[in-house]
Structure formats: C-alpha cells, structure tokens
Amino acid sequence: MxxxxxxxxxxxxxxxxxxxxxxxxxxxxxxxxxxxxxxxxxxxxxxxxxxxxxxxxxxxxxxxxxxxxxxxxxxxxxxxxRSVVEEAFARLDDEVRAVPVTDDPLHDLVEVAAAYRHNALINAHLYRVMFEVNPLALTSPAAHVESAGTDAPPEKSEIGLHAFAAMVERVARCVDEGIISGEPAQLALQVWATAHGVVSLEIAGFLDDDGADTFDGATSATFRGLVRGSRP
The missing domain is CATH 1.10.10.60 (Homeodomain-like)
Structure with missing residues (x-):
C-alpha cells in the first residue's frame, strides 16, 4: 500500500x-x-x-x-x-477565502494553494465530482471574474466563478506589488491548473511519494516561474 x-x-x-x-x-x-x-x-x-x-x-x-x-x-x-457541484465549490470558496490576508501577497498566494489542496483532500468525494460532472460549465472563468469577485454572496449558478475569483484576487495583489506581472485571471489559471493537476493525481492514487511534497514542489515551481517571468 x-x-x-x-x-x-x-x-x-x-x-x-x-x-x-x-x-x-x-x-x-x-x-x-x-x-x-x-x-x-x-x-x-x-x-x-x-x-x-x-x-x-x-x-x-x-x-x-x-x-x-x-x-x-x-x-x-x-x-x-447540480446541488452536489454547488456544495463542492461552496466549500472550496469558503476554504480559500478563509486564508488570512497579510502584508506578504506571495506568501498569501502560497497559502491559498495549500488551502485548495486541503479542501480537496477532506472533501475528496465532492472534489471528484465538481470537475468531472460540472453543470456550472466553468469553461471560461476569466471572462466572468469581475461579476463573480464581489463581496456579495454569489448566486448558486456562479459559485464556481466566485471560488476562482478568490484566487484571482490574491494573484492581483502580487501584480499590484510588482512581484509578478501579467493579467491576474490568466496567472490564476496557471496556479489553479497546477494545483488541480497534482491534487487530482493524489486523490486518484497515482503518486507513490508524499503528496504534500509533490504538491509543494509543483506549486513552488509555478510561483518561481511567475516571478522570473516578471523580471526584465
């Protein structure tokens, strides 16, 4: 085993x-x-x-x-x-938004990625459904971030976009501080894709080593790439 x-x-x-x-x-x-x-x-x-x-x-x-x-x-x-998927995204949204905001935006973004993994593991049954069976059709979140990234409670039909917007907001702080450069929504997609890929492999049982180490290594490489790509 x-x-x-x-x-x-x-x-x-x-x-x-x-x-x-x-x-x-x-x-x-x-x-x-x-x-x-x-x-x-x-x-x-x-x-x-x-x-x-x-x-x-x-x-x-x-x-x-x-x-x-x-x-x-x-x-x-x-x-x-649909309610299963909405519940899955709602729990993800709550977990990500619970990460404290500090004076170190990059650290906060790292913590958001860790929160993403934690939520996926403790709600593995929901996580496996939210992307494989997705009636919310989260196909182009970057196009809807502005409407989803508000303080008002999201409509159920937009809960997936609202969860994505939480990550975009953390990336945007890094952009504002000059730590990374680029369009926040597109950069957030890179972070999300990395986190989702590793977590999916972990839940499916394809990783032989410690999932935490693999996740940290993959996300750290993504963050380093974003920072390097911002340098002149």
Missing part, C-alpha cells in the same frame, strides 16, 4: 449520518441535515459510478430516508447533481 493510498484513506470523510426512520423531526422538509446528508451520499455515488449510475432510491436508502425526501429537497435528479 502506497503512502498516498494511506493518505487518501485517512482523509476519506466519515460515514454518512443516517436519518432515524422513527424520528419525524429529522424527516421534516425544512431540516437542513437531511439535505446535507443526501448531497454527501449522492457525491459518493457519482464519484464511484458516474451520473448514469446515480439512483435516487439508493441515495435515499444510504441515509435512511425515503425517495420522496430527495424530491422534496431537490426536485429532480439533475437538481441533486
């Missing part, structure tokens, strides 16, 4: 809490714990077998609820899948 396999097993989220069938209070449509449990169960189902293998009956059974509970909270299978 490789180190990365052990790491992946260690960060696999705990078992989905089951809803007691004899507890009417847990089955109320307004109970957010039911919705969260269904999202977690659906994420695992999609991550393991894809959307085509997703059965609302099985998702409901995973948490001890009725199939009607799925329709009550989501309306349809498509809406459930």
């Amino acid at each position: 490789t180190v990365i396999t052990l790491l992946y097993n260690a960060v696999t989220p705990p078992a989905i809490p089951r809803i007691e069938e004899n507890s009417k209070s847990m089955a109320r449509p307004a109970d957010p714990s039911v919705r969260t449990a269904l999202i977690e169960a659906a994420a695992r189902r999609v991550a393991d077998g894809g959307v085509d293998a997703l059965s609302l009956r099985r998702v409901a059974a995973d948490v001890g609820a009725s199939t009607q509970a799925v329709y009550t909270h989501f309306g349809s299978k498509d809406d459930l899948v």
Whole structure:
C-alpha cells in the first residue's frame, strides 16, 4: 500500500449520518441535515459510478430516508447533481477565502494553494465530482471574474466563478506589488491548473511519494516561474 493510498484513506470523510426512520423531526422538509446528508451520499455515488449510475432510491436508502425526501429537497435528479457541484465549490470558496490576508501577497498566494489542496483532500468525494460532472460549465472563468469577485454572496449558478475569483484576487495583489506581472485571471489559471493537476493525481492514487511534497514542489515551481517571468 502506497503512502498516498494511506493518505487518501485517512482523509476519506466519515460515514454518512443516517436519518432515524422513527424520528419525524429529522424527516421534516425544512431540516437542513437531511439535505446535507443526501448531497454527501449522492457525491459518493457519482464519484464511484458516474451520473448514469446515480439512483435516487439508493441515495435515499444510504441515509435512511425515503425517495420522496430527495424530491422534496431537490426536485429532480439533475437538481441533486447540480446541488452536489454547488456544495463542492461552496466549500472550496469558503476554504480559500478563509486564508488570512497579510502584508506578504506571495506568501498569501502560497497559502491559498495549500488551502485548495486541503479542501480537496477532506472533501475528496465532492472534489471528484465538481470537475468531472460540472453543470456550472466553468469553461471560461476569466471572462466572468469581475461579476463573480464581489463581496456579495454569489448566486448558486456562479459559485464556481466566485471560488476562482478568490484566487484571482490574491494573484492581483502580487501584480499590484510588482512581484509578478501579467493579467491576474490568466496567472490564476496557471496556479489553479497546477494545483488541480497534482491534487487530482493524489486523490486518484497515482503518486507513490508524499503528496504534500509533490504538491509543494509543483506549486513552488509555478510561483518561481511567475516571478522570473516578471523580471526584465
């Protein structure tokens, strides 16, 4: 068993809490714990077998609820899948935006990359879905950063763009300080692509060494390249 396999097993989220069938209070449509449990169960189902293998009956059974509970909270299978992706991006957005802002923009950007990896590992089931099955169509985030990068709570349909905008904002500080040069959104795409690539390999179990070391090495190389590319 490789180190990365052990790491992946260690960060696999705990078992989905089951809803007691004899507890009417847990089955109320307004109970957010039911919705969260269904999202977690659906994420695992999609991550393991894809959307085509997703059965609302099985998702409901995973948490001890009725199939009607799925329709009550989501309306349809498509809406459930969309909610899974939205939840995945929302957790990423929260993790990245929680990184403190200091007087060292480059250090902050490094910490944002680390937060990206941490979120992916503790929410591996969601992370595997958010890019493989993406109804938010995050195909050209750079074109929408201005509308997504605001302080107002993002609309659910823009939560993916909002998460990307959080990284763009940190890159923009580096540009403003003259540490790197270029268009912030394009530079942020380079950072995101590097982080996503290594994390995806780590979660899939393709790394034989310590995933943290590989991630740090890859992202550090990207940051060094951005800094060197800014020098005359």
